[in-house]
Amino acid sequence: MTQKYIIPHKGIIKKKDRKTLNGHKSAILWFTGLSCAGKSTLAYKVEEELFKRGLRAYVLDGDNVRIGLNKDLGFSAKDRKENIRRIGEVAKLFVDAGLIVTAAFISPYEKDREFVRSIVGDDEFIEIYIKCSLDVCEQRDIKRKRNTDNSKPIKANPPRKKTANKGKILIGL
Numbered sequence: 001m002t003q004k005y006i007i008p009h010k011g012i013i014k015k016k017d018r019k020t021l022n023g024h025k026s027a028i029l030w031f032t033g034l035s036c037a038g039k040s041t042l043a044y045k046v047e048e049e050l051f052k053r054g055l056r057a058y059v060l061d062g063d064n065v066r067i068g069l070n071k072d073l074g075f076s077a078k079d080r081k082e083n084i085r086r087i088g089e090v091a092k093l094f095v096d097a098g099l100i101v102t103a104a105f106i107s108p109y110e111k112d113r114e115f116v117r118s119i120v121g122d123d124e125f126i127e128i129y130i131k132c133s134l135d136v137c138e139q140r141d142i143k144r145k146r147n148t149d150n151s152k153p154i155k156a157n158p159p160r161k162k163t164a165n166k167g168k169i170l171i172g173l
Helices: 013-022 039-052 061-068 077-096 110-120 132-138 142-146
Strands: 027-033 059-063 099-105 125-133 168-172
Touching: 013 077, 027 039, 027 077, 027 110, 039 059, 039 099, 039 125, 039 142, 059 061, 059 077, 061 077, 077 099, 077 110, 110 125
Parallel strands: 027 099, 027 125, 059 099, 125 168
Antiparallel strands: none
16 A cells, blocks of 8 residues: 555644643653663653653553564564664654653664654653663573573674763663
8 A cells, every 4th residue: 555545634632732631741761771671670660650640651661562563573673673663653652642651672773763753853752771781681681591592692782872962861770
């Protein structure tokens, strides 16, 4: 199917209306880092705290998304890019719906994270890098410990380039 047959509908209720109803702004808190760095743990704790404060929030977690929406994708660079693209589009819908999205994804490629930032805007995307040593991540790796094939250790992601800190937070664990 080509794009000429797709006509987006514009809803009557706008993001600003949802912001007024919710009493808070919507955004994406994007947790990134190595496997087992603590991204999901922190994303769920932040969601819990936001909920306690009466804010509408939802976690998008790498494993949970990969058992449903992205179950057809592997871990090649091409599949990782598509994984983040799909997640970004879903997160954008959640932001439009007025939610604070805590997204926990390895997302090793800056270009892919920047794509997500570009579709929602700088003011609605906060990148949080969970800095955790490879040794600590390997000690925490319960998936590998459960797996009888222990030959697949955590791999260090492609090196992260130092970029401007606009909308980025570093958490060292």
